[in-house]
Amino acid sequence: MSDDTILKVEGLKTWFETPKGTVKSVDGVDLELKRGEILGLVGESGSGKSITGFSILGLIDKPGRVVEGRIDFRGEDLRKASAKRLRVLRGDRIAMIFQDPMMTLNPVLKIGTQMIETVQAHRKVSRAEARALARDALGKVGIPHPEERIDAYPHEFSGGMRQRVAIAIALLHEPDLIIADEPTTALDVTIQSQILAEMQKLSKEMGLAMIWISHDLGVVAALAQKVAVMYAGRIVERGLTGEVLDHPMHPYTRGLIDSTPMANVRGRPLKQIPGAAPPPLGRPEGCPFRPRCAFATDACLTEPAETSAGSHGWRCFHPREVLA
Amino acid sequence: QQLKMGLASEQSSIDPQFSRTGNNQNTSQMIFEQLVSFDQNLQISPGLATEWTNLDPLTWEIKLRPGVTFQNGTPFTADDVIFSLDRADKVPNSPAPYTDMVSSLDKVEKLDDLTLKITTKTPNPQLIEDLGRVFIISKAASEGKATEDFNSGAAAIGTGPYKFVSWVPGQDLKLQAYDGYWGEKPEFQDVDIKFISNDAARVAALLSGAVDLIDTLPVTDAKQVAANDKFTVLSEPSGRIVYLALSMRDDTAPGVTDAQGKPLAANPFRDARVRKAISLMIDRQLIVDRLLGGAGVPSGQLVPEVLGGYASDLTPQTPDAAEAKKLLAEAGYPEGFGLTVVSSNDRFPGDADLAQALGQMLTRGGLKVNGVQVYPYNVYAKDATGGSYGAFVFSLGASTPTSAPMLGSLLRSYDKEAGTGAFNRMRFSSPEFDAALAKALAEFDPAKRNELLAEATRIAFAQTPIVPLYWQKIEWGMKKGLSLDAGLSEYTLPQNVRTVK
């Protein structure tokens, strides 16, 4: 593991015990991230992208539990870290931007209060200093008049502004890693591009590493150096952005790319992946994509191990056919 | 030495002439005095007046006690009496004025500082009993003062054994012994009277030592308190009679049906035999023993033996089912009939239970009890007076030396013009009795009058005008080592509390 490696996740499994059985939301995920790197994490809704993010931060709620795996953050095993140590890391070294900007800021507390408390949770500074820090952070993400806006409540901000506040909070302590969970899904493209620009700048200038969770392949393609594709709790394909998007080896990746509307197929039916995602309970034996896969054979009844070629890896018995 | 008492009901004002309800009189007795004093048996003896003579049927002369001073030091004179008698029926907004007590007065003249001459409009043999109930206030301290000034203490100046100190409404009344009192000095210097209306709370206050003495000890708790060697219980019969009234007001009686529950055309209560039959169905001793835990005296007439007008031959009826059945059959109800027993539930101890017990006994006596209903007194009083009930329970307390006022208001024929029969809710009417009572009331000689009253009572009770049940006993709980003089009056006065060995 080189010194550049910020995060290394191996064999992560996060399961939920529900009355009807065990939901294996994350079932063996490996990730690796270096300084200044942006990893695009894509996949079907419900495939475990957000849960992977929460697992890294140790934020899995009650019926759920990280059952297996290693989460190395700059050489430190987070699974073994105490609650206190985790609290120190969270918000300081590892920040997370949540999926829904409308729901994550506490509606009854001022933006400033929430930023100041975050500063004071990690640094022994006076209120005034913390406030100054918060103000500067707001300015950095392009909120006009931060001095006044810092006393506003979340509902007084538009969705885009709230998302920028969340980003500002993530940047308060210049963290090493940001986990951004679909932060732009609800925004229109002009605002989305403003946020993306900010993130790109930070990653380049401060060497920030980032996991960018999204279902929008366009955004991932434009932003990320590496892509990981999740399906049913597992990473089914990963590699450099170009490798994965141009030469998908897994039929699911291929399906995703094909079903994206492109300018040249306008008006014609889109290709779609047949069938529906497997239910969280009762996932099929072997390759979970088997029931929807055009190339499935009996071999698929056993779970495929990862095949890799350089940085490009996939879990499928039929990469040739997919590519063809 | 301090005495803490817990009383069930609070006076509404310190002004002794504002209202003559029992709780107000109780408090007034501590601070003020009257022309005569009423003993435990409500019999009169000289008070602020030492002598009274009847010069002719319309003229009286009254001698006042010398050497009496008000609590502010001014001497007590005839002027104070004249002022007090004059004010008695003029207190503004009084809900229970002393009007009746002074209504026969024509003129009150001062002969000298300690002698008065009184002229009445009509001959009034009971004048001194009437006037004697009016509390005497100081003219100097009270002239031009309102009820409010008494409550604050400014005008609350009497000649009584205790001086007013403070009153916090709803909470407590504080008194202090008056050093210049002419009579026997009270034993306790400071008195703190707390008002605790809830029975259980009052008992708890006694048991926990918050107070030394409580009044109206609930009968159920009396045994418990008596069994505790830290406390004693005083039980005294009162002049309050509890009776069952049977309405003769209308041609049909409310709640009365035939034995099958169908409407009954006639009013069976108008038949004296039916009333007697009902009286014969009731086991008074059982009620007293079981319901009241002994705190009652079975009765056969209105007043107890110690009061004037008691007829010694009218003993309580003993239950006699056969006789009752016979009387009912004679009256034309061999099968019995149906009735509803109604009572208040917050007027006197055990009133609701009593109604149920009566219901049981009448059922066993062969009547059909359609129901037993109890209502809060505020609702009950209006409907009882309005004639909405057929068979209903009421009580009436004696406050005078003789049975005359009770006979007059309860049994005399109801006559709005003449003002008689104010509480004759069952509308009993017997010309024979009315005449006998009128004769008694005109008699000036006390002994003869008592005899005539007894005679009138006999005439009335021969027709069972009401079904008398029992006279209540009142119980007090107090710390061991205390004693209380109480009697028919039901008063709880600090000057009557003594320590005993």
Place this chain on the structure above:
Amino acid sequence: MIVFVLRRLLQTVLVLLLTSVIVFLGVYAIGDPLEILLPADASLAEKAQVAASLKLDQPLPVQYLSFLSSALHGDFGNSFVFNRPALQVIFERLPATLELTITAMILSLLIGMPLGLWAGTRPGSRVDETVMTGSILGFSLPNFWQGMMLVMIFSVWLGWLPSTGRGETGTIFGITTSYATLDGIRHLILPATNLALAQIALVIRMTRTGVQETMPLDFVKYARARGLSERRILFVHVLKTILIPIITILGVEFGSLVAFAVVTETIFAWPGVGKLIIDSINALDRPIIVAYILVIVCLFSLINFVVDVLYSALDPRIRGRQ
């Protein structure tokens, strides 16, 4: 804000008018005050005299109109029983009741909220079960029964606390209150506890439900993700969010506190309006009843107003809407 106040005022005046009519009619229907006020041996002449002096001989509409015209001048009539201005009698006793109810309110918050928070953060645990089971006791036994038990245990058997009356009062900042003396506080404990029991149970349940429903929300998770301490999350983020429904309900419940104070004051001989009103209802002392209810309606409107203001102070989103 002015609009808000004015609108509320107008509505309150209308409610007051309606209330006075209802109560006037109601008391008239219940019974005849003369029957209660007059002594048992009163003559018919006396009855007529009293009726005339209390103006009870006039037709009801006339009585109502004369009440209304003097009420407009701030005069609610004299109590039949005490012959003192009704408002004066009420205001003399209101502080005692307010002291009791406010203490009960504070007790219920001080005891109920921590227990509710405690139980809410550990749903399904033994602590939660115990607290929830205990809270059911709070409202399943009749108030008077609980009161009597308190008296029996703490003052009769153990003799620790006094059970009757208000005790010594003193003045703090010109307000006469039991808090000024130790004796006063000792007298306050039992009745306030009695009154507070049901409220404590309610606050526990509200708080627990609130915590249970708020804890899984995203902003709590986000607060954790920012590295905030659990204490700050619970006492600032969660508490401030759930305070709104609790305060709303407490505003409504204040009414039931005043109502139940009737029972508590009777048991503990507390010289407050609760006992006064039940005595007045028993004696059909109409001026007191009417004035009391009008005062309570005003108090209620005031409380609801304060609750609404608090509401918007706590939740900026509501503030925006006003």
Place this chain on the structure above:
Amino acid sequence: MVSLIPARLAKSDTISARLARGILSSPKATIAAILCVLLIAASLLAPWIAPQNPYDLGAIDFFDSRLPPGSTSMGGMTYWLGTDTQGRDMLSAMLYGLRTSLGVGATAGLLAMLVGTLLGLIAAYARGWLDALIMRFVDLMLSLPTILVALMILVIFGQGTWKVILALIFVQWAYFARAVRAAALVETGKDYVDAARCLGLSPLRILIWHILPNCLPQLIVIATIQVATAIAAEATLSFLGIGLPITEPSLGLLIANGYQVLMAGLYWMSVFPGVLLLVLVFSINVVGDRLREVLNPRLAQ
């Protein structure tokens, strides 16, 4: 395309099945539910299982009053739980009293719920002056002392179970109206209401079939507490002397009556009915609590 979707879990999952499963999955709730059923059965069967008809003045004997538990009457009957001041068998009185209390509590609670819910729904749906009118009326109702309301009703309609129920409804509907209005205000803002409107459904249908079911969870919680409150309030009214007919005591009235002789050592007259009331309210609330949890998707999952 259709065939590709796995046909799983096609069996219908009705509300009642979900509730039953939810209750049975918690041992505490199961016991409470069994107790509830037992108590309801006992109260319904009271005339057949009670040793005596305590409402029949001819059946009870004044001679047997105040007997401690286990005493035997002159007629040879054993009073397992003693007798009251009238000579009623406590066991029978409690069974009948339970019947009355449950009847009064449940009826008052449910009817108050009905009235309050309807008015609350209307207020939330109509908004404007109708809303203000209803809510100010709620303020008024909350200001009136229960006793005064009970007295007025007593006077206007007379005494009886129905009048007490009426009084309790009068004082309780306001709580429901408030709670439902608040819940319904939130619901009316949701898109499914708009969707229903868009489908041309009538306002009444939307109110009752679409909005109301979504207010049910809160309603159930309030209702279970209010049933307890109604029973306790009835007891308090009886304690203050404006409750039920005295010859037909409810549990509350038994407690209130027995309470007066409690200090005299006649504990059985109030302790036994008190315990019964406690068990009743307790089990209703445990079941209610569980129902709320089961009906709340977030807590049920």
Place this chain on the structure above:
Amino acid sequence: MSASAQVPVAEARGVSKRFQRKTDMIERFVGRLTGAAEPPTVHALDNVSLTVMKGEVVGLVGESGCGKSTLGRAIAGMLPVSDGVIAHEGRDIASLRGRARMAMRLGTQIIFQDPMSSLNPRKTVREIIGEAPRVHGLVAARDIDRLVSDLLARVGLDPAMANRYPHQFSGGQRQRIGIARALAVKPEFLICDESIAALDVSIQAQVINLFMDLKRDLGLTLLFISHDLSVVQHISDRVVVMYLGRVVESAPTDEIFGPEGPRHPYTAALLAEVPRIERREHSFSTVKGEIPSPLHPPSGCHFHPRCPFAMDICKTTRPELRDFAGGHAAACHLHDGQGLRDQNSTNQNSSLQGAK
């Protein structure tokens, strides 16, 4: 486009919608007394005109909060408008009564933005879909089950799932239930409000295909509201662009996405920012200027604070929506001079610079 395209199914003529808290008597009185300002008004729609022809798919795009949903609801007749006329098949819907009104109601259906909140969580899918046709007597009671099964199959759901509750479905499935519910009353005009925003690409593709099928098979007319330009481009015949309550551009899809290009700078900005899968490691740029609030919209042309080509006139005068050849219309002062014809942004810049 077919011949029937000449009939406008729905039409908005100069529609404005202002959201303002209702004032009562007292409020107005106090307002007059204290001279307080009127309560703030949100101009959600400001003189908007839009025509949807039969069998046409119109895409409605714009920033979040610009009034797309409001316009959709207004056209569906669910939201009374402050000004202007909403017409269906030429008739003002405000004047419709009784049967005609009901026919309009049922003929126009909305699929809501948020699938979860638009489905009653306490009703089974069978009830949700079957209720309206049953209440309106469109089918006999015994045929309800068949109808529900047909519809479920039609939107690609297993009819066996009819007894389930909404929370037992995934987001995409819920959206399809919403579609089935709308189709159950046999509408001819469907308004889809961001029906696909929350879906991942594979499910998105399924839904888009369903719409295309319906259009082909049933001749359905669609108003397709979205912020996702690539989807709009894929499905619609015509695109209408809104900005802060106003229509700024309206044109056939081919023209806007084609060589013609957009005529309004905002549309141009939108197109420039669309992330495309074929565009790797692209450097994003920040939007110039503050994003305006609908409470205090900028004067003149709403877009001028962010517009790279803003002129003085833009700050003061509201540009009119002008028609151009080929059904293209735009509201921009730039059109007074040269058209916005060039295809790529650099060219645009130079040519527009010249116009200044």
